[in-house]
Amino acid sequence: MQMTDAGYDDWLDAIDAGDGFYLACEAGHGSLPPRRVCPHCGSPELSEEPLPETGEVETYTVVHVPPPNFAHEAPYATVIADFGGVRLTGVLGSDAVDDVEVGSAVEAGAAANEADDSRMVRFSLR
Numbered sequence: 481m482q483m484t485d486a487g488y489d490d491w492l493d494a495i496d497a498g499d500g501f502y503l504a505c506e507a508g509h510g511s512l513p514p515r516r517v518c519p520h521c522g523s524p525e526l527s528e529e530p531l532p533e534t535g536e537v538e539t540y541t542v543v544h545v546p547p548p549n550f551a552h553e554a555p556y557a558t559v560i561a562d563f564g565g566v567r568l569t570g571v572l573g574s575d576a577v578d579d580v581e582v583g584s585a586v587e588a589g590a591a592a593n594e595a596d597d598s599r600m601v602r603f604s605l606r
């Protein structure tokens with residue numbers, strides 16, 4: 481299977497296996513699957529690039545009053561982290577909320593949301 485055809489679930493599997501990647505066009509724009517063309521410039525030439533092991537927290541928001549499907553997680557942080565070529569959005573669990581700051585190093589993994597059976601990117605502090 482060509483990974484540019486991968487869906488988001490396949491991508492989460494890869495992240496969880498420590499085999500994370502992102503898609504890059506020849507102009508160096510990073511994006512996440514599923515993509516057929518670069519969302520920045522429309523290029524159809526996407527290649528799979530290895531995701532760096534750690535990213536840097538760019539911004540985060542601590543959520544104390546979450547939507548119902550995240551109620552069991554609160555307080556948690558919604559984090560945007562810069563992984564070099566690409567930015568990932570994910571959550572950081574309540575155990576790490578007090579320690580996170582802009583510039584913190586994080587690793588990405590996948591986690592199930594027990595409440596609604598969806599999956600998402602979960603960060604952990606390095």
Ligand SMILES: [Zn+2]
Nearest residue numbers: 505509518521
């Ligand atoms: Zn591009």
